[in-house]
Amino acid sequence: MTSLLITHPACLGHVMPPGHPESPDRLRAVLAALDMPEFAGLLREEAPQATLAQLALAHPAGFAEALLASMPKQGFAYIDGDTPISPGSGEAALRAAGAVVRAVDSVMLGDVRNAFCAIRPPGHHAESKRAMGFCLFNNVAVGALWARHKWNCKRIAAIDFDVHHGNGTQEIFQNDPDLFYASTHQAPFYPGTGAMHETGIAGNVVNVALQAGAGGDAFRAAMTARILPALDAFRPDLIFISAGFDAHMQDPLANLWFEEEDFAWATRQIMQIAGRHCAGRVVSALEGGYDLAALASSVQAHVRALMGE
Numbered sequence: 001m002t003s004l005l006i007t008h009p010a011c012l013g014h015v016m017p018p019g020h021p022e023s024p025d026r027l028r029a030v031l032a033a034l035d036m037p038e039f040a041g042l043l044r045e046e047a048p049q050a051t052l053a054q055l056a057l058a059h060p061a062g063f064a065e066a067l068l069a070s071m072p073k074q075g076f077a078y079i080d081g082d083t084p085i086s087p088g089s090g091e092a093a094l095r096a097a098g099a100v101v102r103a104v105d106s107v108m109l110g111d112v113r114n115a116f117c118a119i120r121p122p123g124h125h126a127e128s129k130r131a132m133g134f135c136l137f138n139n140v141a142v143g144a145l146w147a148r149h150k151w152n153c154k155r156i157a158a159i160d161f162d163v164h165h166g167n168g169t170q171e172i173f174q175n176d177p178d179l180f181y182a183s184t185h186q187a188p189f190y191p192g193t194g195a196m197h198e199t200g201i202a203g204n205v206v207n208v209a210l211q212a213g214a215g216g217d218a219f220r221a222a223m224t225a226r227i228l229p230a231l232d233a234f235r236p237d238l239i240f241i242s243a244g245f246d247a248h249m250q251d252p253l254a255n256l257w258f259e260e261e262d263f264a265w266a267t268r269q270i271m272q273i274a275g276r277h278c279a280g281r282v283v284s285a286l287e288g289g290y291d292l293a294a295l296a297s298s299v300q301a302h303v304r305a306l307m308g309e
Contacts, residue, residue, distance in 0.1 A: 003307045004106050004115040005034060008047040008095040011120050013088025017076055020084065021253060021290040022120065022134045030118050030286065033296035034303060041307065043112060047099035047119065049091065050142060054101055057145035058138050058172055059128055067093075067131055079131050093121055093136040096285075100143030100240075103283040107238070108151040114271070114282040114306050116243070118299075122287040124166030124242045125191060133164070133191055139285050140240045141172040144179065147238050154178050157236040159227065159270055160185070161219070161263065162244020162287040163254040165194030169242065170205055177202035180234045182227040184208045184219055186247070186256050206230045212255035216262035219247070228269055235277045239270060245289030245298035253290050260294075260301040267305035282306065 012024040034042065055064040070077060071090040078084050096119035103115035123140055125133030140158050147153040157180040158173065160166040165185040170193065173179035177200075185194050187209035194207040208222040231239070245263060247256040267284075274282050284306065289295035 002041060002043055002112055003303070004043045004045060004103065004112040005118060006045050006047050006099040006103055006115060007031060007118040008099065010088065010091045010095045014092035014121055015086040015088060017084055022122070024120070025292060026289065026295060027118060027120050029292040029296045030299050033300050034118065039303065042303070045102065047095045047117070048102055049094040050097035050101055050137070054146055055097060055137055055142055057149055058141040063129060064137065067136060083132060083134055085136070089121070089136065095119065096121060096123065097137045097139045097142045100139045100283060100285050101146050104143045104147045104151070104238070107281040107283060108147065113280045115284065116303050116306055117283070117285040119286055122244070123285065124160055124162060124169045124244070124287050125164070126168040127171045135168060138168045138172060140242055141169055143283060143285070144240060153237040155234060155237050156180070156240070157182070157231055157234055157238070158240040158242060159231065160242035160244070160287070161247065161266055162242055163247040163251065163256055164190055164244070164288060165207065166242055167191045167193040170194070170198065174200040174205050177204050180204045180231065180236065182206040182230060184210060184222050184227065186210055186212060186254055189254070204234070210256060213257065215249075215257035216259055219258055219262055220265060223266055223269060228273065231270070232273050232276070237278050239274045239278065239282050241267070241270060241282060241284040242287045243284045243302055244287030245295050248289065248291065248294040248298055250291040250294040251289065260298050263298050264301040264305040267302050271305065
């Protein structure tokens, strides 16, 4: 079995005002990086649109309809100061969540070993009742709850190495002992959540905050000491990765000092645990990463690891 890349051109239609870091160029850089000959072995699919019923697994009834209805006919509207939306944002958000749903189906059917969703807008800041922080729908949470609804997965984990804490995923997961969320992130930093004492209803949330200036050694130590053992003990049926690459030393929005090999190492460690507990089933979804060159090279390292290289 191989690895699957899921994306859609509509994700480029989520246009941002000039100078906004979460620009379509991010996805263009990722797709160009994965168009190199070494990635010819990837299976490739276009993302479907998530249905309202699928979105409702993670967001209350009416939330998606109201959000989609708020899309402007022209120009920009703002959900918050960081989160503009434009006429193409609705379809982009539906395709982003739909990519993760499709990835779940593919790995659960056994068609592929794992999948990487090259999507935008990102999702991990989106709470059940609130879009925020560049994020509209929580793509990983929608996928996780779809895996439970469609495939009867009971124990589902999400590992988040974006430089920002995934407050939305934590909020959706924290009161369900069969959902596990773990995050490394810079703190103090946006969005202000992710303290060590935030442990969920049954120790099913693990947060490791890293100080500005921390590098790959601190990241690997945090993963090795706390997150990987907790993930292993959880014995997941399916693992998601919120794959943000803004902890890279070149990223302009943060102050951690990771390198490409740190992301690849973490991916391999997660895959080893997936191999022990869930037949290698991993679904990875793009989150942050705002230096285009660093984002491209980090995604390449991550996907090489998913491909077993």
